[in-house]
């Protein structure tokens with residue numbers, strides 16, 4: 383297993399990604415292919431969840447309006 387190469391498009395660190403969860407369902411999120419968004423997985427079933435959160439300047443915007 384080789385996991386040493388980090389794609390140029392990765393906008394947030396793997397360490398940060400590992401601790402981030404969907405604020406609504408508390409399930410894991412994954413980085414989008416272009417690295418500009420965080421996406422919920424199929425495990426997130428909260429109907430109010432937008433299923434994707436933008437990343438701005440390396441900071442995930444995971445606030446959800448009530």
Ligand SMILES: [Zn+2]
Nearest residue numbers: 404422426431
């Ligand atoms: Zn979610």
